Amino acid sequence: MKLLLLGIGKTGSLVAGVARERGHEVEVLRSADNPNASALTKDRLSSIDAVIDFTTPHCVVENIRTCVASGKNMVVGTTGWSEDLAGVRKLVDQHTTGFLYGSNFSIGVNLFFDLVRQAIPALHQQYLAQIYERHHAEKKDAPSGTAASMQKILQENSSAEVEITSFREGDVVGMHELVLDSAHDTIYLCHDAKTRRGFAEGALRGAEWLAGKKGFFEFKDVWRKM
Numbered sequence: 001m002k003l004l005l006l007g008i009g010k011t012g013s014l015v016a017g018v019a020r021e022r023g024h025e026v027e028v029l030r031s032a033d034n035p036n037a038s039a040l041t042k043d044r045l046s047s048i049d050a051v052i053d054f055t056t057p058h059c060v061v062e063n064i065r066t067c068v069a070s071g072k073n074m075v076v077g078t079t080g081w082s083e084d085l086a087g088v089r090k091l092v093d094q095h096t097t098g099f100l101y102g103s104n105f106s107i108g109v110n111l112f113f114d115l116v117r118q119a120i121p122a123l124h125q126q127y128l129a130q131i132y133e134r135h136h137a138e139k140k141d142a143p144s145g146t147a148a149s150m151q152k153i154l155q156e157n158s159s160a161e162v163e164i165t166s167f168r169e170g171d172v173v174g175m176h177e178l179v180l181d182s183a184h185d186t187i188y189l190c191h192d193a194k195t196r197r198g199f200a201e202g203a204l205r206g207a208e209w210l211a212g213k214k215g216f217f218e219f220k221d222v223w224r225k226m
């Protein structure tokens with residue numbers, strides 16, 4: 001495929017390399033060269049098969065609106081825009097494009113979500129839940145999208161209030177921990193990313209899976225089909 005990558009930060013730069021390894025042609029557009037999605041013209045997008053966005057919360061929604069309105073399939077790994085989710089879904093349905101997003105494109109993290117679901121019975125047995133997440137100092141959003149997904153899993157299936165504590169330090173790739181504490185013992189569930197390559201490979205697998213499809217998809221619901 002011919003892919004347009006929006007954003008060339010820590011994960012975006014890896015996405016470009018992995019895409020080329022997998023035989024795709026990649027064009028890269030830096031956020032500084034695309035204010036308010038102004039560089040996403042119809043001519044620029046005409047030969048593109050899919051757009052992959054790893055930018056920042058303040059510019060991702062405009063990128064989505066422009067690409068979807070041009071009929072382009074899109075994979076979005078940027079987080080921090082959940083308040084616009086309903087509007088984006090309506091736009092995708094309106095333009096009958098393919099759209100895939102996720103709080104985390106790592107297969108390991110999505111397996112970790114399954115473990116978080118398995119921990120829900122503890123919340124009905126007098127355990128208190130707390131989520132801790134650590135990322136590099138340059139990460140723009142807090143809490144992370146992954147931590148918010150963990151919180152949603154737990155709170156949708158119990159009456160518990162689950163707090164998230166965020167840390168931004170150094171060059172931490174991404175660590176997420178669920179701590180379940182009772183008067184008698186403590187249970188720890190943790191995912192600690194060693195590199196960002198898992199995120200990049202997941203996003204590329206997502207773009208390959210999305211080819212020829214129309215609809216609004218979340219990575220956690222479809223990764224097993226890839």
